[in-house]
Amino acid sequence: MRxxxxxxxxxISLILIFFSLLTMAFSKTEVRRxxxxxLKLSREYKNRTDQRRLNEMNLARLxxxxxxxxxxHSRLALRRASKGQIVQISGQTIALRx
Amino acid sequence: MEYKRGRIFxxxxxxxxxxxxxxxxxIFIQALPNQKLHDLKEKQFSRIITLQPRRxxxxxxxxxxxxxxxxxxSVFADPSIVKDRNSVAKTLSKVLGIRAIExxxxxxxxxKRFVWIKRNVSDTEKEKIEKLKIRGIASINESKRVYPNNxxxxxxxxxxxxxGQGLQxxxxxxxxxxxxxxxxxxxxxxxxxxxxxxxxxxxxxxxDGATFTLTVDSEVQYVLEQELKSAIQEHxxxxxxxxxxxxxxxxxxxxxxxxxxDPNRPNEFSIDSRRNKVLTDPFEPGxxxxxxxxxxxxxxxxxxxxxxxxxxxxxxxxxxxTIKEADKKHRFGWLTASEILAKSSNVGSVKIGFQLGEEAxxxxxxxxxxxxxxxxxxxGESKGIMPTRPWRDITLATVSFGHGIATTPIxxxxxxxxxxxxxxxxxxxxxxxxxxxxxGETIEFPKEKPRRVLTRDxxxxxxxxxxxxxxxxxxxxxxxxxxxxxxxKTGTSQKADNVNGGYIKGGYxxxxxxxxxxxxxxxxxxxxxDQPQKGYYGTEVAAPIFAKIASYLVRKSGMAPVLLTQKNVxxxxxxxxxxxxxxxxxxxxxxxxxxDFNGLTVKEVIxxxxxxxxxxxxxxxxxxxxxxxxxxxxxxxxDAVKVYLRQ
Numbered sequence: 001m002r003x004x005x006x007x008x009x010x011x012i013s014l015i016l017i018f019f020s021l022l023t024m025a026f027s028k029t030e031v032r033r034x035x036x037x038x039l040k041l042s043r044e045y046k047n048r049t050d051q052r053r054l055n056e057m058n059l060a061r062l063x064x065x066x067x068x069x070x071x072x073h074s075r076l077a078l079r080r081a082s083k084g085q086i087v088q089i090s091g092q093t094i095a096l097r098x
Numbered sequence: 099m100e101y102k103r104g105r106i107f108x109x110x111x112x113x114x115x116x117x118x119x120x121x122x123x124x125i126f127i128q129a130l131p132n133q134k135l136h137d138l139k140e141k142q143f144s145r146i147i148t149l150q151p152r153r154x155x156x157x158x159x160x161x162x163x164x165x166x167x168x169x170x171x172s173v174f175a176d177p178s179i180v181k182d183r184n185s186v187a188k189t190l191s192k193v194l195g196i197r198a199i200e201x202x203x204x205x206x207x208x209x210k211r212f213v214w215i216k217r218n219v220s221d222t223e224k225e226k227i228e229k230l231k232i233r234g235i236a237s238i239n240e241s242k243r244v245y246p247n248n249x250x251x252x253x254x255x256x257x258x259x260x261x262g263q264g265l266q267x268x269x270x271x272x273x274x275x276x277x278x279x280x281x282x283x284x285x286x287x288x289x290x291x292x293x294x295x296x297x298x299x300x301x302x303x304x305x306d307g308a309t310f311t312l313t314v315d316s317e318v319q320y321v322l323e324q325e326l327k328s329a330i331q332e333h334x335x336x337x338x339x340x341x342x343x344x345x346x347x348x349x350x351x352x353x354x355x356x357x358x359x360d361p362n363r364p365n366e367f368s369i370d371s372r373r374n375k376v377l378t379d380p381f382e383p384g385x386x387x388x389x390x391x392x393x394x395x396x397x398x399x400x401x402x403x404x405x406x407x408x409x410x411x412x413x414x415x416x417x418x419x420t421i422k423e424a425d426k427k428h429r430f431g432w433l434t435a436s437e438i439l440a441k442s443s444n445v446g447s448v449k450i451g452f453q454l455g456e457e458a459x460x461x462x463x464x465x466x467x468x469x470x471x472x473x474x475x476x477x478g479e480s481k482g483i484m485p486t487r488p489w490r491d492i493t494l495a496t497v498s499f500g501h502g503i504a505t506t507p508i509x510x511x512x513x514x515x516x517x518x519x520x521x522x523x524x525x526x527x528x529x530x531x532x533x534x535x536x537x538g539e540t541i542e543f544p545k546e547k548p549r550r551v552l553t554r555d556x557x558x559x560x561x562x563x564x565x566x567x568x569x570x571x572x573x574x575x576x577x578x579x580x581x582x583x584x585x586x587k588t589g590t591s592q593k594a595d596n597v598n599g600g601y602i603k604g605g606y607x608x609x610x611x612x613x614x615x616x617x618x619x620x621x622x623x624x625x626x627x628d629q630p631q632k633g634y635y636g637t638e639v640a641a642p643i644f645a646k647i648a649s650y651l652v653r654k655s656g657m658a659p660v661l662l663t664q665k666n667v668x669x670x671x672x673x674x675x676x677x678x679x680x681x682x683x684x685x686x687x688x689x690x691x692x693x694d695f696n697g698l699t700v701k702e703v704i705x706x707x708x709x710x711x712x713x714x715x716x717x718x719x720x721x722x723x724x725x726x727x728x729x730x731x732x733x734x735x736x737d738a739v740k741v742y743l744r745q
Contacts, residue, residue: 032288050168053168053169054169057163057168057244060163060246060247065320066247066248066320069320081650081653
């Protein structure tokens with residue numbers, strides 16, 4: 001039996017409406033899902049930033065002047081230069097700069 | 099049939115009406131605005147998130163961290179839902195190291211929904227707590243202020259409370275910009291209360307406080323603190339303070355007040371050690387103030403470097419009181435203004451003070467910044483103490499040599515910087531730049547406009563006079579650094595007794611203010627030691643501290659020494675004395691006529707006097723513009739002839 005176009009049109013309309021609704025629902029849930037992902041990643045980003053700051057502080061603690069001086073004394077047997085012991089002739093800086 | 103159709107039509111109409119009513123109602127609710135429903139929806143589905151700002155970082159001039167905030171964990175409890183608090187207290191006690199009895203007391207508060215158990219716990223402790231999964235016990239993230247260099251620069255930085263509010267120092271002064279701005283955001287939430295993120299930047303763009311970069315060099319600061327601490331130990335002193343300024347800009351390179359404290363645990367230290375005494379504690383400056391007495395005299399044109407004053411052989415009566423020299427052995431006769439400074443004569447200073455008068459001296463000291471706060475951007479600054487006017491004669495006399503008046507170390511350093519930079523008063527600054535956390539823009543900290551106090555020539559002349567202080571016959575040969583001319587002044591003053599009045603018996607403050615290198619000033623350093631027990635003169639206690647710090651600065655900044663000095667050249671030359679033909683003999687002693695050195699270079703002066711039995715002192719570099727004694731004077735063998743040079 002041949003199906004006429006006029007008979008199939010309502011059926012196609014219904015399908016279109018149905019899939020449009022499904023697509024809208026899917027988009028909304030996808031937005032939600034991505035939102036949860038962003039939330040998770042942003043928390044991770046925050047944790048990494050905090051960890052980085054903590055590492056920077058740990059590094060600052062490790063290179064603080066009194067620690068370096070203690071290390072120079074105890075491990076490298078160095079002493080602080082006394083007055084007039086080092087004389088710059090060239091005018092070039094010899095101390096380390098950060 | 100018709101009857102049936104009628105009933106069907108009626109039912110159809112009824113249901114259609116009902117459905118239409120529902121549809122209209124739905125349209126009303128959904129499409130038309132309704133504030134009550136809107137508010138209900140917001141309450142149910144919205145949540146306000148507060149983004150706590152992280153406190154800003156404080157850096158030194160080289161970008162090294164001095165203070166920053168890190169995220170830490172704090173454990174809290176909801177006592178209303180905790181079961182078996184005895185067992186919970188015992189368990190937590192083992193993990194956190196707090197006494198179980200204290201934990202039980204906290205958990206007893208059943209009416210409370212939130213009590214702190216322990217703040218700022220380590221990661222390990224936090225993980226152990228989470229593993230235990232005790233109902234009613236949880237942890238939250240908090241911000242903790244960390245000072246990685248411990249006590250370095252602590253009186254300047256200050257510290258914060260447990261809640262992150264600045265309580266002292268820079269932390270308090272700039273609490274608002276450092277704290278940042280709290281941001282509140284309204285977001286949609288799901289049924290479990292989780293925010294539905296529309297914009298990911300909600301959490302990544304955290305509102306931090308401003309970043310402050312200071313003018314302080316942490317390496318120089320460390321050396322300054324170490325030298326002061328060594329001096330306290332060596333001289334058995336109560337404390338010490340020190341300031342290092344950039345001579346040209348008056349930026350603070352170092353500022354120390356010891357004993358100090360660790361801002362990571364401020365409550366373990368006394369209030370006294372937490373005070374920045376460079377700003378807060380004025381004291382009698384003693385002879386270091388004489389510099390400004392003479393500078394005021396030059397400014398008012400009542401004297402010049404060669405003006406002579408009779409110093410009464412060391413004793414001078416003013417009213418009922420007698421003014422004496424610091425050292426009883428000193429019985430000075432006639433001294434020039436330059437020599438009064440070099441030998442630190444109290445009587446000479448009093449004579450200059452009387453010559454100036456109260457008004458001129460008061461205004462002169464005011465011009466140099468005394469009687470007022472410097473305006474440095476740190477809290478708690480004292481303006482010092484100036485005696486109430488009108489002054490009696492004895493007050494004028496004592497103020498002239500630095501007693502009866504109290505100044506702070508920062509005032510002193512800023513005043514000496516006037517001489518070092520060519521005559522301008524510049525407000526000392528400690529904050530270099532501020533970085534805006536929102537825009538990332540770095541802003542230079544505003545500086546006040548300098549004001550002229552001395553002319554350039556007057557400032558240069560003061561510099562040359564101050565270099566004579568560090569010569570062999572000056573009061574501060576211990577401040578010398580080989581190869582670098584140093585200008586400075588010692589000070590020894592009695593310490594005031596703030597409780598009983600008068601002075602503390604045997605209590606002195608030893609100080610030294612120095613500028614170097616004198617020919618092109620880079621640094622101004624002021625140090626003072628409080629109540630040293632082993633020695634108390636400025637020259638034996640404070641001047642060596644200056645020399646050690648200055649030596650370090652010389653090495654750090656790579657300064658090349660001034661190689662040509664009188665000593666270098668005079669020692670090795672063997673040519674015949676050219677002055678011999680002007681020699682005249684009177685009685686038993688040979689006398690020499692001083693020639694005119696005006697406009698000569700160092701080499702020419704040395705050639706002119708070489709071999710003559712007089713001691714020629716070259717002060718400064720360049721060509722001669724002044725000499726003491728003047729040309730044509732007769733000086734006995736072995737006497738000193740001072741020659742002042744400038745570029």
